[in-house]
Amino acid sequence: MLHTVNKSPFDRNSLERCMRTCDKGSAILLIEDGVYGGIKGSVIEDKVKGAMKDVKIYALEADLDSRGIKGRVIDGIQLVDYNGFVDLTVEYDKVQSWL
């Protein structure tokens, strides 16, 4: 399953809820304010790295760029453009959007 998270993890618990609940082998795509979850040096960095042992984490490049944090992304998070977003929705059978 592909999980999308579009809220800042410092404002809402959607990313933590998603990481706690998603199944092994699924993927998490950070979009909109959700991309702040991918920032290095934050208080949730360790939780995100922990989740990456079981799931792949992606972040939408346009949202990282606009927020000035593309150069600050945790190692191992893969960047995707809008076409890559579409590819992910095709690759995984279902999409769960944690709003």
Place this chain on the structure above:
Amino acid sequence: MEEAGETKKIMYVNRKAPYGTIYALEALEVVLIGAAFEQDVYMMFLDDGVFQLKKEQDTKALGVKNFSPTYRALEMYDVEKIYVEKESMEVRGLTADDLIIPVEVKSNEEVTKMMTEMDVLLNF
């Protein structure tokens, strides 16, 4: 002297990240319009609001206006009292060097004190 000439201490409290919601841009517009009224303006950035000031914002691919350079214009409008909470930056892995304009960094305790000294608090 007319009473209308009274100057008030006004604090704009910014707590939202840019782009995800309209709050940050709206706050900036209100501050710039309000600057014409010659009030004693304080801008406070707390929580995700600190992300508004992050350097290197580039919105080309997103297709919306990058309003972050406008923070640099605040000085020309005599809005020079700009504060960022230390704890908010630390939680997010940021330091004052990551910000587009020079700011004064305040602790949560100092923020509390400043807020109590205001006449008006406007939240975005």
